[in-house]
Amino acid sequence: MKLGVFLSEYRADSTILQRLSPEKLGIILVGNGVYHAAIKEKGQSSQILDLKANFYALKEDLETRGLDASKLDSRVKPLSYGDLVDLIFNEYEKLIWM
């Protein structure tokens, strides 16, 4: 299963993702989910980034929040709305918004 997950919150319960353990998992950080890509707490990156997945963060939502798209955690790839459309149609068959 190729599952694309939109994570739109900073404090979200994402245990369902480990439980579903899809073969291919893409985590697309949007809305306040983008803090996972750009903010550390006590020097530690978000645990979300430890999941076995491809990570993306919406540039527009980073910039809205004063976060620098060029200074993300190295595991996260910034993308635009246009890139997101291609990602949805080309890489992932099922989508979840959480």
Added chain:
Amino acid sequence: MKLGVFLSEYRADSTILQRLSPEKLGIILVGNGVYHAAIKEKGQSSQILDLKANFYALKEDLETRGLDASKLDSRVKPLSYGDLVDLIFNEYEKLIWM
């Protein structure tokens, strides 16, 4: 400080309450906050109930959710909307909804 806190969610970050540590703290469980009074996880009561506080749960919101107001954790006192009005005016000076 006499602080009355309305807790309306089941998964809420309530660390602010420990940080504020008021002399008198009342925690009024309303909405989905009432699960703290009636539901255990892995046999354990909610950690909220370990705070040094007086606990109340709104009967109407318990019954709405199929929870039995007569089977609450012994630390929690069920009350009605009418009781709540008296509590607000007589027991607590400042109110927080979270």
Added chain:
Amino acid sequence: MADVKLAFIVSKPPYKSEVPKLGATHAMAYQTVEILLEEGDTVTPVLCYVGDGVLNCLKGQKAMDIYGITSTETHLKNCLLVDLDVYVCKEDLENFGIQEDQIVDAEDMGAEKKLQVVPFETIKKTVEEAKHVLYF
């Protein structure tokens, strides 16, 4: 002519948000969708309660008496009456110590169908077999 399988996953407790209720009502709509589809096309949703979502399934909800709105329990009964498959995650029920006799049934309305308490593995398989997932 095709059947499209959908997984509806409800993960939030009832009432604090309209969303869990709408999981049930949107799934129920499968019953009338044929009027908008080509001959022979169908949609088959499976409604799955996981995590805190299993709290939707407690019986005895008095939302109508108290707040004048249809309870989530009534929506679940209606799901059973229209023969929808409704799964409730066994492990999550156990986590809350909820027994099977505490969850909604529609026996009083003459439904034979029941909520099906299933291991998460079954819900995972439902998601894998579905063409689309709707996460409530």
Added chain:
Amino acid sequence: MADVKLAFIVSKPPYKSEVPKLGATHAMAYQTVEILLEEGDTVTPVLCYVGDGVLNCLKGQKAMDIYGITSTETHLKNCLLVDLDVYVCKEDLENFGIQEDQIVDAEDMGAEKKLQVVPFETIKKTVEEAKHVLYF
């Protein structure tokens, strides 16, 4: 003739909810409240950012360019321009590794007032001294 002190506590990050923004705009309204009060009566809010709420204070927010809506940064600048006391919790900024030069100022608009980075103890005292608390 009385002054009523209010503590506005913003604990949520910006944009995922309108609520944190409304903390700033409601606090700012103290400036015009006298038209509705008796002579000599005043309201004095202190706007406090704690927990994830300190993320509201990051500068460089491009909400207007991208989504066409006023940024939380702009609202904060307006608060400083109307001489409101705005506290940002020191411990919570440190938790996120946010430096003082990364938080909003209104120097470009000629404001002398700045966001005040204070220990939580100061915010606690603000809550204790306030007559009412508004938790956003």
Added chain:
Amino acid sequence: MGTLTIGLFSALVGSMNYDFALKLAEAAVDKGHKVNLWFSSNAAGSPLKGQKHLKDYSHGETPLRKLIEKGVEVCTCEACSLARGVNKTNAIEGVQWSAMHWYLAKIHGSDRVLHIGGE
């Protein structure tokens, strides 16, 4: 008898915070207290009149009109309502229209304030 001001930020339908606020206001008025009710954020969409009372949904119009009759002062944030398409011509009669300072002024004269800021 005291004065309670409730600030409500939640939408008419959804979280049931709206139902809570209206029930609390009624309980307080019935005990002889004075109640003020301020709508901002998504609650500012709720003064729209002509709400159809369907049993699957929380309903605001009827209880709100009843509260106003009982002397509860209800006011909506004008800008918040206008942005949502609600204006004086399509709104429930008796709801007041003002800016955020109305809320602060009512708070000034209140014994208790319950600010329901959740969405």
Added chain:
Amino acid sequence: MGTLTIGLFSALVGSMNYDFALKLAEAAVDKGHKVNLWFSSNAAGSPLKGQKHLKDYSHGETPLRKLIEKGVEVCTCEACSLARGVNKTNAIEGVQWSAMHWYLAKIHGSDRVLHIGGE
């Protein structure tokens, strides 16, 4: 080129999920895809016409009309809208009115479905 159906449950103003959904719909249409947009829950309050465009608030009416012009099919849950006081006479023209099966029927014919159930 594919078909994307977006189900949107969030209010016009607040979470910015609404802004996200409209921007994603536009980006998909501009790349030649077919897009369907379903409003339920608090999004069903958003077809109300006459929204004043104030810069402090998310605005839906203008971008929504533009999407409809570009061929996006937009439909609101009739019961959800009526409960909120929005009906065919005060709604934005071009928005369709139907029951929840509209959404399921569109999903049947879609390559991708993004169900934005958050509030």
